[in-house]
Amino acid sequence: MVDKISSTGAEVVIYGNQWAESDEYLRNFVMKSADSTTLAVYCHPFDNPVIWEGHATMIDEIATQLPDQNSLKGVVCSVGGGGLYNGIVTGLKRNKLSTLPVLAIETEPAACLAASLEAGKVVKLESVNTIAKSLAAQFVSEQAFVFANGGHPTKSLVISDAQAVNSTVKFAEDHGITVEPACGAALAVVYENLWDKYLPNLTKSDCVVIIVCGGSATSLDDLIMLRNSL
Amino acid sequence: MTIKSDMEGRWLRKPYIQTPLIPSLYLSKLAGCRVLMKMETCQSSGSFKSRGLGYLVQQTLLHTSPNPGQELHFFSSSGGNAGYATAVACQQYRQKCTVCVPLRTSSRMVDRIRMTGATVISHGQTIGEADKYLHTVLMTQCDTKVEIPIYCHPYNNPIVWKGNSTLASEIIDQTDHEKEKVPSLIICSVGGGGLYNGLVSGFLGAGGHRKKEWKEVPILAVETTGCATLYKSLKAQSLITQQADDYTIALSLATPDITPETLEYANGLYPTHSIIVEDRDAANACIRFAEDHKVLVEPACGTALAAIYQERLKEIVPKLTPDDTVVVVVCGGSAVDCQTLQEYRNNYFEV
Numbered sequence: 079m080v081d082k083i084s085s086t087g088a089e090v091v092i093y094g095n096q097w098a099e100s101d102e103y104l105r106n107f108v109m110k111s112a113d114s115t116t117l118a119v120y121c122h123p124f125d126n127p128v129i130w131e132g133h134a135t136m137i138d139e140i141a142t143q144l145p146d147q148n149s150l151k152g153v154v155c156s157v158g159g160g161g162l163y164n165g166i167v168t169g170l171k172r173n174k175l176s177t178l179p180v181l182a183i184e185t186e187p188a189a190c191l192a193a194s195l196e197a198g199k200v201v202k203l204e205s206v207n208t209i210a211k212s213l214a215a216q217f218v219s220e221q222a223f224v225f226a227n228g229g230h231p232t233k234s235l236v237i238s239d240a241q242a243v244n245s246t247v248k249f250a251e252d253h254g255i256t257v258e259p260a261c262g263a264a265l266a267v268v269y270e271n272l273w274d275k276y277l278p279n280l281t282k283s284d285c286v287v288i289i290v291c292g293g294s295a296t297s298l299d300d301l302i303m304l305r306n307s308l
Numbered sequence: 309m310t311i312k313s314d315m316e317g318r319w320l321r322k323p324y325i326q327t328p329l330i331p332s333l334y335l336s337k338l339a340g341c342r343v344l345m346k347m348e349t350c351q352s353s354g355s356f357k358s359r360g361l362g363y364l365v366q367q368t369l370l371h372t373s374p375n376p377g378q379e380l381h382f383f384s385s386s387g388g389n390a391g392y393a394t395a396v397a398c399q400q401y402r403q404k405c406t407v408c409v410p411l412r413t414s415s416r417m418v419d420r421i422r423m424t425g426a427t428v429i430s431h432g433q434t435i436g437e438a439d440k441y442l443h444t445v446l447m448t449q450c451d452t453k454v455e456i457p458i459y460c461h462p463y464n465n466p467i468v469w470k471g472n473s474t475l476a477s478e479i480i481d482q483t484d485h486e487k488e489k490v491p492s493l494i495i496c497s498v499g500g501g502g503l504y505n506g507l508v509s510g511f512l513g514a515g516g517h518r519k520k521e522w523k524e525v526p527i528l529a530v531e532t533t534g535c536a537t538l539y540k541s542l543k544a545q546s547l548i549t550q551q552a553d554d555y556t557i558a559l560s561l562a563t564p565d566i567t568p569e570t571l572e573y574a575n576g577l578y579p580t581h582s583i584i585v586e587d588r589d590a591a592n593a594c595i596r597f598a599e600d601h602k603v604l605v606e607p608a609c610g611t612a613l614a615a616i617y618q619e620r621l622k623e624i625v626p627k628l629t630p631d632d633t634v635v636v637v638v639c640g641g642s643a644v645d646c647q648t649l650q651e652y653r654n655n656y657f658e659v
């Protein structure tokens with residue numbers, strides 16, 4: 079992953095045991111070390127409305143690509159810090175789809191949205207040791223909590239790491255694409271037959287969109303290892 | 309809406325999608341120019357064959373008038389992606405489909421085709437034998453009072469080439485829309501020549517203010533040494549067929565011959581370069597592509613990618629600069645999984 083990022087020409091600095099530590103180091107040290115001719119621009123990985131506007135383009139595209147919008151009954155996505163989820167809700171609102179439910183999937187060790195909804199406020203998890211590393215945020219963005227807590231029809235679903243892995247392996251089998259377990263989490267709704275409980279009474283002509291969010295961190299060796307672990 | 313008009317509305321929907329034409333950081337670095345990938349892996353059947361075979365099914369449907377009580381029954385004798393693409397199109401248009409595959413076809417592929425609702429029959433050691441069985445037994449069994457049998461050759465049909473030509477039209481539209489340079493080269497794999505024929509006719513049919521450039525954009529036709537029928541035909545200046553002991557891991561390219569039109573185009577009617585790569589190079593390209601782009605492709609597809617991963621472009625276009633663009637058709641194909649790639653690593657590259 080480090081090589082992938084370096085290959086773009088970006089400078090990669092490795093620091094800290096988890097994201098919060100690297101983030102603090104970046105803001106308090108690396109950015110402050112930039113010389114006076116440099117305008118340092120901080121890019122939070124998910125907690126910025128401008129990012130959600132960008133992610134919302136996914137819904138703009140879905141709205142034009144679906145032959146029959148009336149058949150659309152729900153959108154399914156993985157939740158880490160909630161950036162993708164916020165983008166989807168933003169996109170649904172601006173495409174006159176404010177009543178379309180979103181299934182927000184987290185893995186059990188990093189289920190900060192579910193914990194927040196349970197507590198009635200944004201809570202911080204002490205540890206987020208999930209195989210779905212790209213979902214390992216200790217807390218969701220405030221806006222994600224607001225949307226999920228009544229701002230937009232949302233169902234919060236928590237699955238196990240094993241279910242995310244199983245879906246990742248099956249998706250590679252079915253579609254020839256290697257995604258990360260973070261992405262497999264959303265696919266688990268189908269592969270683990272969970273949708274019936276959360277989107278009941280679907281018929282053959284109904285349509286559900288699953289966001290195959292992608293991710294670059296799963297190598298061929300990782301995929302083979304995940305497959306063998308099942 | 310009546311049932312009839314609802315059905316006809318469905319028949320008008322295309323059997324293929326417009327696929328992404330996206331830059332690859334990795335391939336661009338290797339090639340020393342901007343490499344764009346045309347991602348046919350995104351088609352619903354997993355390969356570009358949805359264009360040609362899908363178009364064949366759709367056009368047959370729109371232009372055939374069965375008698376009352378009669379339905380169309382589509383027949384395909386491919387062992388893989390063409391049969392699957394035909395079956396997927398038939399599922400989309402709710403048509404009957406039978407695919408006859410050689411016995412060596414993997415159960416994985418047979419299951420995949422069956423999932424569409426098509427009937428799959430296994431017969432014969434080769435595609436040729438499966439094809440003969442299809443014609444002499446399966447199609448003749450049709451009761452023509454209730455069924456019109458329609459034969460779908462995997463590549464040797466101008467309607468299939470017309471469907472495939474949409475690949476070229478999209479490349480033109482996508483490039484013109486983004487105001488990008490006309491590419492210096494288009495890279496594609498060659499089996500029977502269906503994809504190549506489609507690309508040529510698509511570029512020759514270019515419109516717009518840059519049509520003169522588009523009508524001359526060179527194609528690099530890549531084959532493996534184990535099925536180099538175009539390469540050998542060009543050298544011999546006549547159609548050469550595959551020999552009995554020729555073998556390649558790029559099974560989806562292993563057709564007995566190329567179409568006569570393929571040789572005519574490549575032999576002077578259209579700017580074409582023909583190269584061959586080893587099976588090992590095609591396998592390596594599949595492994596590297598899986599690492600770089602997280603997409604698993606068959607060796608038939610890896611064959612085209614091998615032209616870049618083996619750094620062969622300089623021998624074709626010596627003066628490629630970082631400002632130039634090359635498009636590689638990532639043709640797709642379903643006959644691969646991570647276990648296959650692991651086997652290739654073990655067979656070819658483990659010390």
